[in-house]
Amino acid sequence: MNRLKDATSPYLLQHADNPVHWWEWSDAAFAEARRRDVPVLLSVGYAACHWCHVMAHESFEDDATARMMNEMFVNIKVDREERPDIDAVYMEATQAMTGQGGWPMTVFMTPEGHPFYCGTYFPRAQFQALLQGVHKAWAEQRDEVVGQGQKVVEALTSRGGVPGGDGPPGAERLAAAVRALAGSYDVARGGFGGAPKFPPSMALEFLLRHHARTGDAEALAMAGHTLEAMARGGMYDQLGGGFARYSVDAEWVVPHFEKMLYDNALLARVYAHWWRLTGDPLGRRIALETCDWMLRDLRTPQGGLASALDADSEGVEGKFYVWTPEQLQEVLGDDAGWAAGLFEVTGTFEHGSSVLQLLRDPDDPERYERVRAALLAARELRVPPARDDKVVAAWNGLAVAALAECGALFDRPDLVVAAEEVAALLGEAHLRDGRLLRTSKDGVAGGNAGVLEDYADVAEGLLALHAVTGDAVHVVTAGALLDVVLERFGDGAGGFYDTADDAERLFRRPQDPTDNATPSGQFAAAGALLSYAALTGSMRHRDAAGAALAPAGLLAEQHARFAGWGLAVAEAWAAGPLEIAVVGGRGDERTRALHQAALLAVSPGAVVSVGEPGAAGVPLLAGRGPVDGAPAAYVCRDFACRLPVMSPADLTAELRR
Structure with a gap:
């Protein structure tokens, strides 16, 4: 019998x-x-995976x-997004045995x-x-098959x-990483490398x-050019x-059409940071449009964010998104020719259809x-792609940070409210x-334990939300999550495993410090630990962050593309990071203006806390009060303030000193 009807995974x-x-x-x-x-027979995939649907x-x-x-x-089906630990260890085996990986992943294994x-x-x-070949080998060459698995x-x-x-x-090493990129x-x-190109x-x-720390013009030029080309x-x-x-191409023209929450949360934040650094209006527009898309198309009734939209609609990849000149004419009439030129509708996809591009700003x-x-x-009248409605803790943590900062x-206070609802x-x-717990659906959590990236990314999101709202409970909750990281995930040598010490035992406990589509759990943990230490003065958390960043130094020159988050956190370490305490009444316009200036700080990894005089819960605010009754801001490093x-x-x- 098929036993998947009671599953929580879409x-x-x-x-x-x-x-x-x-x-x-x-x-x-x-x-x-x-x-x-x-x-x-183990088959691993995910809901928005095109080739999973094909198989x-x-x-x-x-x-x-x-x-x-x-x-x-005996056939086992696994959602890699629910069980990244299973996916990691068997993908490692797949890559070791075949030299490549991908999804759907198909693994034949012993009953052990x-x-x-x-x-x-x-x-x-x-x-x-x-199937026939493996079955025959199992029946006739069992010792060799089992021996291969053991090897x-x-x-x-x-x-x-x-x-x-x-x-x-x-x-x-940070400068060497820029040269490597x-x-x-x-x-x-x-972008980096050739086709296919993933958003870096x-x-x-x-x-x-x-660039913010050193003024390196080449670093800013590479980032800005890539951000504009993708947008x-x-x-x-x-x-x-x-x-x-x-x-799928090197020109950013034809996409693989699935849309993932994690990509968009990360990209909304980096476009906002580009705007904060340069004032480029494109960064502002893309950050806001991406946040609006997340809330319009991924928001669940419970206030969370769904995982992804499928690439296919009506069984055809990209059908929902592409246009022909005839379709433009039908919708736009006299504007069709102008729109076709503006959006490059020249048959860039399939069967005379085009993906829309906007290579120049419109003249009107x-x-x-x-x-x-x-x-x-x-x-909106077309058949939309299917939506994967499960809520993944880590990716929602990334979204909390993006929504809070962009808001x-x-x-855009509505974005901050949305971030608070996701956090709730x-x-x-x-x-x-x-x-x-890693996932939920319809407000009900599944039974899968959170992995390292869940704890780290949720803590990151809560600390970013605190910077915006001043709510001390977010710092307390983040600290509790990071204590679990320190107590349950450590490898005894300064790094972290991707699963807790009481998680289900697989044949190998997964541990990978390199970034993939999202920041690695280890580097995400390093970033959250460093921010928490800056807000609380905890040397235990700061020391743990520094130890966890060690692999970033080893990856900097040869594999910088796969250590981006670790290198970004290392920039925050090099900058201090700055600690900005804003003390004043919540309803005071002077407090609000100081707080806004603090949030505009471009110093890498700067942490911000805002609160009433004498507010409890955040050590950075302790002992720092108004000046002559007026709201005040303190810029500190290692709790030593100017x-x-x-x-x-x-x-x-x-902040520019």
């Missing part, structure tokens, strides 16, 4: 009607494989293929969980032949842990922070806002807004007995 529910007798990952599934004396339609919905799977294997044959997507005929496990588990180092990378930089089109959010954050290309939804997962802004609104309204920087849902649904200032202009000058 991805697993997509497979609940398959003729395959799917199991969820469980001890019972492996016990069944032992009872039947058959291998386990499902070709093979998992096919009766003949399903019959072979059911007779020969030892992988012996791995791959990704297989067309139906090839997949059926593979894979031994090879992977014998690898050493994450190499340590001598603390955060210093000025020389410049070596792979696409001077003509922005963490590397861009590092470059912006490096003007087809990877950005020119009508509805928000970014697709990646560009009012006409542009009218055309954009008409096209967006017409698009404060751009005078995380506290109500995901936090149980001091521990985080003389207080009372005007936004003086505070801005202090």
